[in-house]
Amino acid sequence: MFKYFPHTKDDIELMLKELNISSIDELFHSVPKEVLLDKEYEIASSMSEQEVRAYFKALSEENQELVIFSGLGLYDHYTPSVIDAITSRQEFLTSYTPYQPEVSQGTLQYIFEYQSMIQTLTGMDVSNASMYDGTTAAAEACFMACSIAKRNKILISSTLNPNTIQVIKTYLKFKGHEYEIVPAKNGVLDREALEAYLDKDTAGLIVQSPNFFGLIEHYDGLADLLHETKAVLIQSSDISTLGVLKSPGENGADIACGDCQSLGMPLAFGGPTIGYLATLKKHVRKMPGRICGYTTDSSGRRSFVLTLQAREQHIRRAKANSNICSNQSLLVLYSTVYLSIMGKQGIKDVNLRSYQNAHYLYDRLLKTKKFFDPFQQPFLKEFTLETTISHDLIKEALWKEGIFGGFSLAQFSDDYENLINFAVTEKRTKEEIEKLLSVLEGLS
Amino acid sequence: MKYDTLVFELSKSGRIGYSLAKEQYPQYSLNDISEYLRTDELLLPEISELDCVRHFTNISQKNFGVESGFYPLGSCTMKYNPKINEEIAKSYSFTKLHPYQPVTTVQGALRLYYELQQTLAKISGLSEFTLNSYAGAHGELVGLMIMKQYHLQRKDFKRNKVIIPDSAHGTNPASVTVSGMEVIEIESNELGMVDLDALRAVLSDEIAGMMLTNPNTLGIFEKDICDITRLVHEAGGLMYYDGANLNAMLGKVRPGDMGFDIMHINLHKTFSTPHGGGGPGSGPVGVKDFLTDYLPNPVVKKLDDYYYIANEKDAIGQISGYFGNFLVEARAYSYILNLGKENLKWVGPYSVLNANYIREKLRNDYVLPIQDYCMHEVVFDGLVDNPNEIRTLDVAKxxxxxxxxxxxxxxxxxxxxxxxxxxxxxxxxxxIDQFIETMKTIAEEAKTEPETLRQAPLNTPISRTDEVFAAKQMIFTYKDYLEYIRNEG
Structure with missing residues (x-):
């Protein structure tokens, strides 16, 4: 007997009798004998609940929680307590994709609300609810661009997060599309260089702002430049920053994508998060993933359903634009609750405080004369400095004080040899910031 | 009166639902970067905490979950999602780790990853898994990339076609297309299984491999599986196992032993992690030893008792930001440790017993198109006695x-x-008996009260919806909705 198996001996006997067989094994008669498992799994013995707890506690103790002063795509923002209470409700947690709208209005409604929030943040018309993370959302955005422009080549700004670049490259390479990396100048997209890369095969350009270094990029006139050659502009952004920064829509982008982790989601060693993907209505049929739409029921009541399903794999099979089947629903809910509770003012306040904390640290670090800003560009909550102090020394010294920050970018590119990254969210206290400063001021 | 409010409709300018610490450095202002700031107004709600909690509680009550009642959704394995798994995923340090932290400070997380992938390998009869893939369809894509990479590395450039039975899930052919290969669909035989002659007819030196779900999507075991994998291997192709239906196989058969080279597992099906309304899932991909070099980066490795992160040169590349849906992986590992080898082996047999019991008890009321025993799921093809032409949709509703x-x-x-x-x-x-009784009642209603069935459901928060309207009007956001109401009103 086991707690998740309700069958008693009597139950099993009764069921076998109904089936007119003497053992469950008979139900497996079509399995060839040579592949039937004739031994036990070589895995651990069953643990009681108490033992499971102890096991994970021990695992947990092999980790060390640090005060986070780095970002690179994952940000340690404050999480309102209501989110866990709501996302733990079994009605949301244990249900499946809302195929039966009559018993899934909860899920469908919050997807509609999420789509509305992504719409206003990105300035696009329509959002899906299906992307695994920001990197795969960017890859899907590139596929969309190729499909919209009916061309084969994607230009990738070198200031994208290297993880995003890697994932885009993998997806494009296997699908048989081409790509080129557009270089940066002073830490931001090099507009002059870009013009040399644009040609009649260019389906689109993907840019990121704030970019990998944390810098805010200026896109005035960029969309026009691309549209002149009938190419598509894709803007990738950390969603939280769009609460204050110019939206992809205001920049004239055709597709917006990125990660929603910054909406208070736990760092969780990188996942789960959710990617957002939004576009203009004229491109909606090229967009992968689940989309929810408003309708009415047979009594005229306001209702929501999954719609435009003819785009999707379960209908189009090999001809679908994407193989996406998930809708990353629980994290759609997470994002929706976060944006509901923080609201119009809270999303600005979070950005303001992060901005203040980051800029204070930035100024103090420059004053040490041990750190320099190689770029001199505006930033929000994340910035990159140059230092000749050994990166390992910085890492070790901060770690001793329980801090993770000043992360070395050297591992991503030889060009980034002396660069280190800082991100400071609204969560970081004065005391934590001073502690970090005192450690770094003591190094040479 | 049923709750019918959008979160935006609760909003009142100036209301807040959050509390943040005071500004620490008020000398800095966003005005310093004013030329980079948005000017478009944000249409986000302004609500109190109670209004927020009440709103989502109210809409949750329009949902049906595994804990609301029986959820026999075929192909989705809606098993119970144990509470201990949730506790494990939320407690301790796992939620607080940044993947770029010093490796010495994430040894527990890396050990969890490593042990789970090794455990999945033992359960599957394969050599090694990546947990980086986020979902079943993502796993398929990654598995197919590995298949393609294997042939490319051997300079066998013409192998670009993947065989898929016509009964496969839609994700299979879609994944093949996204991986840059071509689909060759083969027709199933009259028993709903792979037709060996049809398979032989398409085998050639252009075949990269074959994707197969076993038990297949009809819920039956491919009895010729050994011949299928042998034939494909002889033709130089690899076998991909779609783990969608792995639940039935637990304790009875390992995909590796059947001759599969690559597979994915849906942790949110077989290993009990909650479906979350459609995600986040987790779709680990396992391979035999001759394919381990191609697993995606980053890879978690072990040297003595030390765990580290590597990026390998022959890998297909990176397919995710980091280490997949880590907290989902933690839940699955908790489930496996709790069940252990003594209990995990009963998952398959009990699920198969339940499905066959239903099959036996409903065969006089619903058409049984396949005569042999089923595995973990049973497929019927409408009502046996159906004078009013009641459709499957009506029965379901x-x-x-x-x-x-x-x-x-x-x-x-x-x-x-x-x-x-x-x-x-x-x-x-x-x-299960209750379900059977209900299905029999509905079969009876189909004869006596056909209109009730055509109108059903009658007791749910809403009734049947107008899907044509949704597709035509394309009202995807609150902004669209307000415009629509303005134009209508």
């Missing part, structure tokens, strides 16, 4: 009225009125 979730309908595509029922091993005989 009526089940909702009786407090049960509908099975999967109109899939598999091989039949016209498919009803696919997957009870899972976590359902008791009482629940």
């Amino acid at each position: 009526r089940l909702l009225d009786y407090g049960m979730h509908a099975p999967t309908i109109y899939f598999p595509l091989l039949f016209h009125q498919s009803i696919m029922i997957e009870p899972t091993e976590t359902e008791s005989l009482q629940t």
Whole structure:
């Protein structure tokens, strides 16, 4: 007997009798004998609940929680307590994709609300609810661009997060599309260089702002430049920053994508998060993933359903634009609750405080004369400095004080040899910031 | 009066629902970067905390979850999602780790990853897994990339075609296309299984491999599996196992032993992690030893008792930001440790017993298109006695009225009125008997009260919806909705 198996001996006997067989094994008669498992799994013995707890506690103790002063795509923002209470409700947690709208209005409604929030943040018309993370959302955005422009080549700004670049490259390479990396100048997209890369095969350009270094990029006139050659502009952004920064829509982008982790989601060693993907209505049929739409029921009541399903794999099979089947629903809910509770003012306040904390640290670090800003560009909550102090020394010294920050970018590119990254969210206290400063001021 | 409010409709300018610490450095202002700031107004709600909690509680009550009642959704393995898994995922340090932290400070997380991938390898009869893939379809894509990479590395450039039975899930052919290969679909035989002659006819030196779900999407075991894998291997192809239906195989058969080289597992099906309304899932990909070099980066490795992160040069590349849906992985590992080898082996047999019991008890009321025993799910093809031409859709909708979730309908595509029922091993005989009784009642209603069925559901938060309207009007956001109401009103 086991707690998740309700069958008693009597139950099993009764069921076998109904089936007119003497053992469950008979139900497996079509399995060839040579592949039937004739031994036990070589895995651990069953643990009681108490033992499971102890096991994970021990695992947990092999980790060390640090005060986070780095970002690179994952940000340690404050999480309102209501989110866990709501996302733990079994009605949301244990249900499946809302195929039966009559018993899934909860899920469908919050997807509609999420789509509305992504719409206003990105300035696009329509959002899906299906992307695994920001990197795969960017890859899907590139596929969309190729499909919209009916061309084969994607230009990738070198200031994208290297993880995003890697994932885009993998997806494009296997699908048989081409790509080129557009270089940066002073830490931001090099507009002059870009013009040399644009040609009649260019389906689109993907840019990121704030970019990998944390810098805010200026896109005035960029969309026009691309549209002149009938190419598509894709803007990738950390969603939280769009609460204050110019939206992809205001920049004239055709597709917006990125990660929603910054909406208070736990760092969780990188996942789960959710990617957002939004576009203009004229491109909606090229967009992968689940989309929810408003309708009415047979009594005229306001209702929501999954719609435009003819785009999707379960209908189009090999001809679908994407193989996406998930809708990353629980994290759609997470994002929706976060944006509901923080609201119009809270999303600005979070950005303001992060901005203040980051800029204070930035100024103090420059004053040490041990750190320099190689770029001199505006930033929000994340910035990159140059230092000749050994990166390992910085890492070790901060770690001793329980801090993770000043992360070395050297591992991503030889060009980034002396660069280190800082991100400071609204969560970081004065005391934590001073502690970090005192450690770094003591190094040479 | 049923709750019918959008979160935006609760909003009042100036209201807040959050509390943040005071500004620490007010000398800095966003005005310093004013030329980079948005000018478009944000249409976000302004609500109190109670209004927020009440709103989501109210809409949650319009949902049906595994804990609301029986959820026999075929092909989705809606088993119970144990509470201990949730506790594990939320407690301790796992939620607080940044993947770029010093490796010495994430040894527990890396050990969890490593042990889980090794455990999945033992359960599957394969050599090594990546946990980086986020979902089943993502796993398929990654598995196919590995298949393609294997042939490319051997300079066998013409192998670009993947064989898929016509009964496969839609994700299979879609994944093949996204991986840059071509689909060759083969027709199933009259028993719903792979037709060996049809398979032989398409084998050539252009075949990269074959994707197969076993038990297949009709819920039956491919009895010729050893011949299938042998034939494909002889032709130089690799075998991909779609783990969608792995639940039935636990304790009985390992995919590696059947001759599969690559597979994915849906942790959110077989290993009990919650479906979350459609995600986040997790789709680890496992391979035999000759393919381990191609697994995606980053890779978690072990040297003595030390765990580290590597990026390998022959890997297909990176397919995710970091280490997949780590907290989902933690839940699955908790489930496996809790069950252990003594209990995990009963998952398959009990799920198969439940499905066959339903099959036997409903065969006089619903058409049984396949005569052999089923595995973990049973497919019917509409009603036996159906003078009023009641459709499968009507039966499914009526089940909702009786407090049960509908099975999967109109899939598999091989039949016209498919009803696919997957009870899972976590359902008791009482629940299953209740379901059987309800299905019989509905079969009776189909004869005596056909209109009730055509109108069903009658007791749910809403009734049947107008899907044509939704597709035509394309109202995807609150902004669209306000415009629509303005124009209508």
